[in-house]
Amino acid sequence: MVFPGDTNHHGTLFGGEALSFMDSAAFIAATRYCRRKVVTRHLDAMEFSRPIPQGSLVELVARVIKTGRSSMTVLVELFIEQMYSDQRELGCTGTFVLVAIGDDGQPTPVPNLNGDGPRLEG
Incomplete structure (x- = not known):
């Protein structure tokens, strides 16, 4: 809910609040994907499609769309819903890159997107 x-x-x-919501959703998606500690490395693209008015409900949908050796690219979509209507529309999208880190604080491999185990090449 937008308070x-x-x-x-x-x-x-506020755009910074939307970014915070979306970074949290990306963090959750990446953590669930690799089951490791993750940190945000990069915000690749952010597009605000329409204003998100106070009193709106927001739904965040985040999914891993690409993996590297230790990185995951997560697409996050923020949908707007009116409180007393079934109307739903896309408010903004962002692409975040998160990196898995080991107990030593260094990047650690993540599974391939296709599920074949850790990806060891670049």
Whole structure:
């Protein structure tokens, strides 16, 4: 839910709050994918399609779309729903790159996206 404290002077979701919500969703998706500690490395692209008004419900959908040796690219979509309507539309999208880290704090391999075990090449 977009509460007044999450909004800017236009009464819409502040961009930094949307980024925070989306980074959290990317973190959860990447952690569930590799079951390791992860950190955000890079925000590749962010597109705000429409304003997200105060009082709206938001749904975040995040999925791993690409893997590297220790990195995962996560696409996050933020959907807007009106509180008392079944109307739903895409509010913004972002692509985040997260890296799995081992107990030593260094990057550690993640499984291939196709499920064949750890990816050892670049």
